[in-house]
Amino acid sequence: MAGSGSVGTGSGSGWMGTLNDWFTNYGFAEFTVANGTLKAGDRISVMYTCTLGSDIGGAVEGNTDTTLKALSATNGKLSPAFDKETTSYTLTMEEGKHTVTLNYTANNKAFQVRTYLNQYTPSSDDYYACGETISVKEGDIIYVACGDPIWPSMAGNDALKIIPHVYEITVVGSTGAVAELIKALPAPEKLVYSDKGDVENAKRLFDALGEDEQAKLGRAGKADRSAPAARIGNPAAERNGKQYGSLPRQSEAVHGHSSADTGAAAALHPEDRGA
Secondary structure, eight states: OTTOOTTTTOTTOEEEEEETTEEOSSOGGGOOTTTTSOOTTOOEEEEEESSTTGGGTOOOTTOOOOOEEEEEESSEEEESOOOTTOOEEEEEEOTTOOEEEEEEEESSTTSOEEEEESSOOTTOSOOBOTTOEEEOOTTOEEEEEEOOTTSOOSOGGGGGGOOOEEEEEEEEOOHHHHHHHHHTSOOGGGOOGGGHHHHHHHHHHHHHSOHHHHHHHHHHHHHOTTSHHHHHOOOOHHHHHHHGGGSOOHHHHTTOOOHHHHHHHHHHOGGGGTO
């Protein structure tokens, strides 16, 4: 463009291209719909470099940086604010929204970035690319990974040195949605072992809320002992681990609870022990 040739500005100049923001390890002629390496929605960009790609997002030989440069989401608020070394986030969805589009770019586009829903399976080709719409629900976990060594890359002999960065995003609803989920938990005296998953999920979503949202539920808990924050309390993880084993099985529930069972329930619902 503008008269630039393949070597118009020096030995390190020329045209380079990305597929879904990744500098491919082969020429574009090798990527086709027929061989399964191209699909609907893929994005191809062609750019001119003066420095072997380092000026357009590529990297010099030996650079194994697998962090993201940017990460953003639609239809919700990502928290905390993105930082390349922070790998755990919460996505609080806007009221009534059930889809999200993630946009991101790698610091080193020699490495691929792939997105998975609820299970990080790097060996699978069933993944989302940057800009694809993902249907989500409360409790889902989105994994955005950069530079997994089993994926094709331009790392060459440095491939074995690659340590991928995996960013984990927990999807939560509004504060009201989390509150309703917590309210739906059984009363302490009715907890059985089969409730373990529901309690853990509610606690995880509560913990994933921002400090302001947690504070709102906390104030509600002080004002109303049946309010969400009061029902779930703030049990330490190690306490849960020790006392879940003493929760009654379903068959035991009809015969009453032991003192150990009551202690486990109280750990999850501190308002019923006078907390």
